[in-house]
Amino acid sequence: MIHLSARLQAIASLVEPGAAVIDVGTDHGRIPVWLAQSGVAARVLATDIRSGPLAGAAALAEKTGVGERVTLRLTDGLAGICPDGWNTVIIAGMGGETIASILAAAPWTRNGVRLILSPHSKRAVLRRFLTENGYRILSERLTEDAGRIYPILTAEGGSSGSYTPAELQLGKLEQIAGDGLFGPYLDGCIARAEKAAPYSGEASALAAEYRQIKRRLFPHDDSK
Numbered sequence: 001m002i003h004l005s006a007r008l009q010a011i012a013s014l015v016e017p018g019a020a021v022i023d024v025g026t027d028h029g030r031i032p033v034w035l036a037q038s039g040v041a042a043r044v045l046a047t048d049i050r051s052g053p054l055a056g057a058a059a060l061a062e063k064t065g066v067g068e069r070v071t072l073r074l075t076d077g078l079a080g081i082c083p084d085g086w087n088t089v090i091i092a093g094m095g096g097e098t099i100a101s102i103l104a105a106a107p108w109t110r111n112g113v114r115l116i117l118s119p120h121s122k123r124a125v126l127r128r129f130l131t132e133n134g135y136r137i138l139s140e141r142l143t144e145d146a147g148r149i150y151p152i153l154t155a156e157g158g159s160s161g162s163y164t165p166a167e168l169q170l171g172k173l174e175q176i177a178g179d180g181l182f183g184p185y186l187d188g189c190i191a192r193a194e195k196a197a198p199y200s201g202e203a204s205a206l207a208a209e210y211r212q213i214k215r216r217l218f219p220h221d222d223s224k
């Protein structure tokens with residue numbers, strides 16, 4: 001079995017056994033290869049918008065003996081892919097706006113598809129898109145890899161309640177506050193919002209909302 005980094009392992013662990021999985025923007029192809037090798041996925045399709053990464057993913061699948069079980073497709077997001085029983089879509093390692101635009105162009109992802117999403121920037125843009133466009137965020141978690149903390153969320157078609165500006169950034173507190181990495185993640189968000197606060201009313205309001213959350217959840221931590 002190939003080795004997955006902590007971040008990729010956290011993503012792969014959210015795939016349900018027997019799933020038919022599309023990994024959008026696969027790049028190195030490690031997730032689809034691991035899903036095929038482990039037998040967790042019944043079938044796997046890996047896409048990328050660039051041919052170079054796709055060739056690398058093909059080479060890895062061949063080298064590890066799963067070339068016949070991982071289908072590769074050069075395409076923008078999910079363009080041209082027939083829903084055809086695919087019940088899990090992973091989109092990780094891209095900005096939140098890119099993930100949102102890929103989903104917006106594939107409304108079939110609202111019908112019985114489990115989404116595993118890991119935005120590396122613009123997280124609030126993605127959560128806002130999901131909550132305003134017929135998706136329900138099912139779970140939130142954080143994973144640490146090489147000194148950075150990444151959010152990973154799962155979603156499906158449905159409706160979400162309303163989110164405050166801080167919840168759009170952090171995730172719903174009832175879903176994320178119990179995560180062991182939430183404290184340091186919140187501290188990072190507070191530091192970034194406080195840095196931007198002198199130049200932006202929005203950042204200033206966000207910093208205030210974060211500090212209120214911190215006081216409520218970590219009443220004995222007076223570091224901020």
Ligand SMILES: C[S@@+](CC[C@H](N)C(=O)[O-])C[C@H]1O[C@@H](n2cnc3c(N)ncnc32)[C@H](O)[C@@H]1O
Pocket residue numbers: 024025026027028047048049050053075076077078091092093094098102
């Ligand atoms: C930083 S890599 C992330 C790779 C992998 N998903 C991960 O999380 O480690 C982003 C990949 O997404 C691909 N990509 C960017 N926009 C895309 C799009 N609209 N459709 C498909 N792939 C895309 C890039 O070519 C690149 O290979």
